[in-house]
Amino acid sequence: DAGVTQSPTHLIKTRGQQVTLRCSPKSGHDTVSWYQQALGQGPQFIFQYYEEEERQRGNFPDRFSGHQFPNYSSELNVNALLLGDSALYLCASSLGRRGAFYEQYFGPGTRLTVT
Amino acid sequence: GIQVEQSPPDLILQEGANSTLRCNFSDSVNNLQWFHQNPWGQLINLFYIPSGTKQNGRLSATTVATERYSLLYISSSQTTDSGVYFCAVAVNFGNEKLTFGTGTRLTIIP
Numbered sequence: 585d586a587g588v589t590q591s592p593t594h595l596i597k598t599r600g601q602q603v604t605l606r607c608s609p610k611s612g613h614d615t616v617s618w619y620q621q622a623l624g625q626g627p628q629f630i631f632q633y634y635e636e637e638e639r640q641r642g643n644f645p646d647r648f649s650g651h652q653f654p655n656y657s658s659e660l661n662v663n664a665l666l667l668g669d670s671a672l673y674l675c676a677s678s679l680g681r682r683g684a685f686y687e688q689y690f691g692p693g694t695r696l697t698v699t
Numbered sequence: 700g701i702q703v704e705q706s707p708p709d710l711i712l713q714e715g716a717n718s719t720l721r722c723n724f725s726d727s728v729n730n731l732q733w734f735h736q737n738p739w740g741q742l743i744n745l746f747y748i749p750s751g752t753k754q755n756g757r758l759s760a761t762t763v764a765t766e767r768y769s770l771l772y773i774s775s776s777q778t779t780d781s782g783v784y785f786c787a788v789a790v791n792f793g794n795e796k797l798t799f800g801t802g803t804r805l806t807i808i809p
Contacts, residue, residue: 617796621740626785626799640796672740676797685730685749685789688797690742 586611588677588691596697597665605660605694607675615639615680616658617688618650621672633658634680662696670698701726701790703800711806712776720771720803722786730789731762732797733771737782745771745784776807 589608597603609616615634619627629642633652647663656677662669672695676688702725712718722731733745746753746760748769753760757777762769769786783804787797 619797626787626802627742627797629796629798632796642796674740674742678795680795685795687730687732687744687747689744690734693740695740 588675588689590673590675590691590694592694593692594695594697596699599665599667599698601665602661602663603665603696605662605673605675605696606657607660607677607691608657609675609677610689613677613679613689614656615678615686616652616656617676617678618658618660619674619676619690620644621674621693623671627674630660632680639680665698667698670696672696701728701788701798703786703788703798705784705786705800705803707803708801709804709806711808714776714778714807714809716776716807717772717774718776718805720773720784720805722769722771722800724767724769724786724788724800726790727767728764728788729791730795730797731769732787733760733769734785734787735780735782736785736802742785773805776805778807778809781805781807 617632618630621627631641636652652658672693675691678688679686734742750764759772787799
């Protein structure tokens, strides 16, 4: 049973560029959430996708956008990169049926460095 | 929003020792998870425990939802237990995002 996978594992970009990160959920899961973890801090929620729509969003600017595909995989896009966007980006998958809570499982993360 | 605090922030123990990590949260929660983050950044699920007590080998956890805290117990520590431990909570339906605590950095010395 494959767990949550993310690509790439590492990425170096220049300030002002754009980046796309990818995530495939755990088998059987239909919901993907993205988190940003700065060095020395806990992960911060960016947004969650369910049924190919953004269901919930954290306190992040519009430069952060996403997409979910019919096979439940997801992309995170960040435009106009800033030095402060350097972080570990984590993807989590879970079931997403309304009216219930489900355990979230995390991928290995993508480490983004902006120079 | 909900506040999640963990204590202690840092813990250094000799191999074989026992430890208790605490997570306090400021509001009622419907989901609580404990994670271990290894040196490579991978978050490993330890417990899904919105209430009650669970055990898995040398680890156990207790959540007292009415008093808004959770405890993670690690017995007979091993060097592989080193890393950062996070608790994370979700508040209510329609707001299933996980809010993470401040973390406890555990170092086990051989």
